[in-house]
Every structure is written in C-alpha cells, then in structure tokens.
Amino acid sequence: MGTKGRKEYVNSRSCFGYCNDCGEVHELPSGIAVGHCYALMAKLSAHQRIDFDKPLEDADPRLSTDSLYTEMRGRMFGILVCEDKDGNEIILRAFSSRHNGVWNVEGWVPPLVDEHRFVAEVELGNLDLHPLTDLIATLPRESREWYAKLAERRLVSHGILAKLNALYEIHNFKNEKRSLADAFHLKKGIPVGTGDCCAPKLLNYAAVHQLKPLSIAEFFWGKATASGHRVEGGFYSSCEEKCQPILGYMLCGVTNPIQ
Ligand SMILES: [Zn+2]
Ligand SMILES: [Zn+2]
Known part of the structure; x- marks a missing residue:
C-alpha cells in the first residue's frame, strides 16, 4: 500500500459501531497503530512465523506463516495501542480467529472464549449432528422425510451455535460484561465467528486489563482473498x-482516544 492508501486509511473510520445504550456511533481512530502494524509486517516478513519472539530452535512449526500462503489464504492481524494506569504505552497484537488451528499464542491476545470449553461444546454438538447427517444421506432426496430431517438438523445446528455463542463474554470500558447475544445490537442471526476478529479480541483484552485504548489498526497478511478484496499489507x-454490530457496545466508555 502506498502513502496515499495509508493516509486514506488513517483518516477513515476503521473501527466503529452503533451503541444501543448511548444511541450513537462510538469509534476508535487508527492513527499511531498504523506505524506499529508496519513494524509487525516487517517481523512477519523477516521471520515467517508468528512466534518470532522465540529463538528459531524453539519455534512451533504450526506457527509458521506458510499456511497463510496456501488455499486457506491469508488472515487479518491487528494492533491496539493502549495506555495503562501509569501512562505507559502498551502495544497489543492479535491474529483473527485461529492461526493454523492454534487459538492461544504467547505474545498475542487470547480469544474471547475458553478454547477447551469451545472444543468440548463442538464435539458434543457433533454427536447430535453427525447421525442426522448420515441419516439424511440415506433418504431419497426431496422426500417428505428428507425435508423433515433437514429441518431437524437446522434446528440442532442453531442450538449448537447458540451454546457456542453463550461461551463468549464480552467486556466494555464501562466495566460491563455481556453475552454475544446481548452485545450484538442487530435483530438478526449472529454470524459464525463473531467475536473472533482482531478488534473484539484486542478491545476485550484491554477492557479486562484496565487498559485505555488509544488507536487500532488491522491489516491483511498472506495470499490475497479469492475475490481480491483483501491483499497482503x-x-x-x-x-x-x-464486528460492527458489537463494536458500539465494546467501545462504550472509551474516553478521549487520540487522533
Ligand atoms: Zn470482524
Ligand atoms: Zn455507548
């Protein structure tokens, strides 16, 4: 991205959402976080792994950036610049969702859910879902029973998603904690993966640790998306x-972010 693109991003609203409680949009500027993103890109580029704080001999092969250049394609990375109670600058970094299946990596903010509880819930859900899927495969397509079992499977998977969503605890800067369903301000279904992007991970960590967010920026790293809408850097x-449907709630209580 050239200087022009960078300036446009810095001046654009990069992280914002409508807050139902205040009846207004809350936002956080990208400002100084952009420079820290460039420094992170340089590290990813030089080390080709996300555990670059460790010596090479201790590197975890799963944390190589190779997976970002396969057909799985790249992912988003983000930086949140914060200030602690004593006025020290704290730089937080996040990768979206999971890196090559890994949820928790030292030096990166953790996910909003407990990894083990999440995996256990998925496995429990699969016990209900898989027999139905197998049964559907044996039924004549478009028969009455086939439609009935499809509908049943849809209900079961909605139930599993609701249980997974209930594992998320979302904090804001007014010392509030809400479930995903309560934090999501739109009256529609919550998309799978809500809460797993960089901004929610970074803001939740800051809120829990009493850090004041100053600026945030997110960039894409790896093989461009198939549509070409996201390119490396x-x-x-x-x-x-x-993100936008929960960011208004999450940013509520953030005071005087710097521009
Ligand atoms: Zn997102
Ligand atoms: Zn608010």
Whole structure:
C-alpha cells in the first residue's frame, strides 16, 4: 500500500459501531497503530512465523506463516495501542480467529472464549449432528422425510451455535460484561465467528486489563482473498457483518482516544 492508501486509511473510520445504550456511533481512530502494524509486517516478513519472539530452535512449526500462503489464504492481524494506569504505552497484537488451528499464542491476545470449553461444546454438538447427517444421506432426496430431517438438523445446528455463542463474554470500558447475544445490537442471526476478529479480541483484552485504548489498526497478511478484496499489507476496517454490530457496545466508555 502506498502513502496515499495509508493516509486514506488513517483518516477513515476503521473501527466503529452503533451503541444501543448511548444511541450513537462510538469509534476508535487508527492513527499511531498504523506505524506499529508496519513494524509487525516487517517481523512477519523477516521471520515467517508468528512466534518470532522465540529463538528459531524453539519455534512451533504450526506457527509458521506458510499456511497463510496456501488455499486457506491469508488472515487479518491487528494492533491496539493502549495506555495503562501509569501512562505507559502498551502495544497489543492479535491474529483473527485461529492461526493454523492454534487459538492461544504467547505474545498475542487470547480469544474471547475458553478454547477447551469451545472444543468440548463442538464435539458434543457433533454427536447430535453427525447421525442426522448420515441419516439424511440415506433418504431419497426431496422426500417428505428428507425435508423433515433437514429441518431437524437446522434446528440442532442453531442450538449448537447458540451454546457456542453463550461461551463468549464480552467486556466494555464501562466495566460491563455481556453475552454475544446481548452485545450484538442487530435483530438478526449472529454470524459464525463473531467475536473472533482482531478488534473484539484486542478491545476485550484491554477492557479486562484496565487498559485505555488509544488507536487500532488491522491489516491483511498472506495470499490475497479469492475475490481480491483483501491483499497482503492492505489495511481494512473492522468487518460490517460480525464486528460492527458489537463494536458500539465494546467501545462504550472509551474516553478521549487520540487522533
Ligand atoms: Zn470482524
Ligand atoms: Zn455507548
């Protein structure tokens, strides 16, 4: 991305959302976080792994950036610049979702859910879901029973998603804690993966640790998306479908972010 693109991103609203409680949009500027993102890109580029704080002999092969250049393609990374109670600058970094299946990596903020509880819930859900899927495969397509079992499977999977969503605890800067369903301000289904992007991970960590957010920026790293909408090194705003509906709540209580 050239200087022009960077300036446009810095001046654009990159992280924002509508807050139902205040009846207004809360936002956090990208400002100084952009420079820290460039420093992170340089590290990813030089080390080709996300555990670059460790010596090479201790590197975990799963944490190589190779997976970002396969058909799985790249992912978003983000930086949140904060200030602690004593006025020290704290730089937090996040990768979206899981890196090559790994949830928790030293030096990166953790996910909003407990990894083991999440995996246990998915496995429990699969016990209900898989027999139905197998049964559906044996039924004549478009028969009455086939439609009935499809509907049943849809209900079961909605139930599993609701249980997974209930594992998320979302904090804001007014010392509040809400479930995903309560934090999501739109009256529609919560997309799978909501809460797993960089901005929610970073803001939740800051809120829990009493850090004051100053600026945030998110960039894409790895093989470009199939659509070409995201390319390596490009900066992008928090996503509209998953992040924006919770960011208004999450940013509530943030005071005087610097521009
Ligand atoms: Zn998102
Ligand atoms: Zn608010």
